[in-house]
């Protein structure tokens with residue numbers, strides 16, 4: 001545990017409850033770009049929860065775990081040696097002290113990660129770790145179930161989306177070939193913690209917006225809520 005950032009020795013202060021900004025949404029809706037920009041603008045810590053699922057998928061491949069066997073995947077959770085690390089205001093998961101930053105982005109890992117993410121024991125493990133991230137202070141956390149399952153209590157919930165055509169165009173521009181319709185189907189039809197618009201979430205369909213406009217809108221909404229919270233406290 002890191003020392004509390006909000007208290008100074010000899011001074012009794014109320015520990016400020018960390019703010020959690022939940023940014024969920026479909027693939028290629030601009031979650032990562034916008035979450036990173038919002039975190040930087042507010043000086044909050046950025047958490048990419050997809051990267052955590054990818055780390056488990058990568059590790060299962062390394063360990064030659066049968067990824068079609070949910071029990072075998074759940075077994076990994078009992079033994080793997082992980083740590084949540086915060087560096088440069090971003091949180092990531094290490095395994096045996098190693099951060100597989102590039103390996104988790106390969107097509108081999110991308111192919112396996114939906115199988116791993118569908119296992120209920122994995123989602124429970126991830127929830128615990130993701131909630132622990134508040135030890136790193138105020139957060140911008142991006143994912144699929146942050147507003148609905150991980151931090152349902154937060155007042156800052158956003159759901160980013162864009163048309164399938166526009167999202168496909170964005171992926172192509174990045175040189176990535178991906179069946180987004182299939183990805184949407186898997187994300188929304190998963191039995192445990194499917195992708196959904198959580199209650200109270202602000203939906204931003206950015207099909208006709210630039211990413212800068214999306215960031216500006218997110219920041220405007222967040223700052224208005226933060227100001228309102230301040231004036232109510």
Ligand code: DC
Pocket residue numbers: 027049050051053054113114117142143144145146187
């Ligand atoms: O955002 P991403 O493409 O890096 O996510 C990788 C995979 O993990 C994708 O299949 C969706 C899944 N995921 C999830 O189920 N829940 C999250 N909170 C984040 C990602």
